[in-house]
Amino acid sequence: MTVGDVRVATDKLAAGYGKSRVVDDVDLTLPAGEVTVLVGPNGCGKSTLLRTVAGLLPALDGAVHVDGAPLHSLSRRALSQRLAFLPQASHVPAGVTVRELVRHGRYAHRGAFARHTDEDRESIRWALSVTDAEPLADKCLDELSGGERQRAWLATVLAQRTRILLLDEPTTYLDLRHQFDVLDVVRRLAREYHIACGVVLHDLMHAAAYGDRLVVIAEGAVLRSGPPEEVLASDAIERAFGLSVSVVRDPGTGYLTCFPQRPPVAL
Incomplete structure (x- = not known):
């Protein structure tokens, strides 16, 4: 296996609950050695999509393939040997x-x-x-x-x-330093161990800094997907969040970051 090999692929996937579709017609790939970040407004279906890819929710339409095998053909144990999922909150x-x-x-x-x-x-x-x-x-x-x-x-x-890692908002409830600590680990896993990482994040700055590819979800569909510098500069961010952003690259770290194109509210 080499960097770039597709570990997860969806084909016109519809995800939701019962007969209610939250996202539809999703074509998504998770390549080995890359961090793919799903972003979008609250309630847009990011977590629902990730849980469907992980096999925790049934697909309402379309298909998910894991290491080339249809998701529905894998037993729970066989899937767990290929794919690991970390939810937003866990209790022991x-x-x-x-x-x-x-x-x-x-x-x-x-x-x-x-x-x-x-x-x-x-x-x-x-x-x-x-x-x-x-x-x-x-x-x-x-x-x-x-x-x-x-x-x-x-x-x-x-x-x-496993060679596939799905993380649903892994920085939730963490302070700023610990957010970066966790995301540093995720990036290291992708870079050094060629793990395909699919991550749901709320923070666009984190997504810009750590994502190799961003997937913008809103309006029940994928609005845009691609490298951060292309996605963040597109109209998809304004459509999804109602906010335009400026994108810059930190000369010291080489990481991308973004800032809202909106003046602060005067006090």
């Missing part, structure tokens, strides 16, 4: 340590009652290491800060050793 019983939580990521490979293998132990070690969660391994989740807890959950899905 009090007293569970980070290491115990991360072990759960191996269930897709060994089942709930099988003994741990050397491969399991190596995957757990790797997941803790790549998320910088090793110092937290023996701490209980309820003792951790929001950023530390999010790193623990990220390590848990990484322990599945």
Whole structure:
């Protein structure tokens, strides 16, 4: 597998609930080694689309392919060996340590009652290491800060050793530093391990800085998709958010950022 190989592809996908379509006719690809960021206004269907791609919601129409296989043809266990999904919020019983939580990521490979293998132990070690969660391994989740807890959950899905990672608003409830810490990990996973990352974000500045490709969702459809500098400079942002933005590249980091083209309100 090389960078750019398509790991997930949708074909005219419709996602929603019951007979109600939230987004329709979506053609989306998640290439290996890239961070694809879904942006759009509240309630536009970003999370609904991601959950449908993850197999947690049934597609209302169209198709999803994972590693070339139709999503509906994969068992839950087979899908979990290919794709990991981290929701906006997760809950565990009090007293569970980070290491115990991360072990759960191996269930897709060994089942709930099988003994741990050397491969399991190596995957757990790797997941803790790549998320910088090793110092937290023996701490209980309820003792951790929001950023530390999010790193623990990220390590848990990484322990599945999949090549597709879907993250639904992973920076929610985090302060600014921890938001960047988590997104740094996501970018590293794409760059160094060629994982295909699909991420829902609210913040356009984060999307500009960390996304290799942006997908703008609004009005029940994908309005635009492509490199951040093209998407952010298009009319799709104004259509989706009712806001024009200016796009600049930071000379120090090389990251893109964007600013609203609107003067501050006078006090």
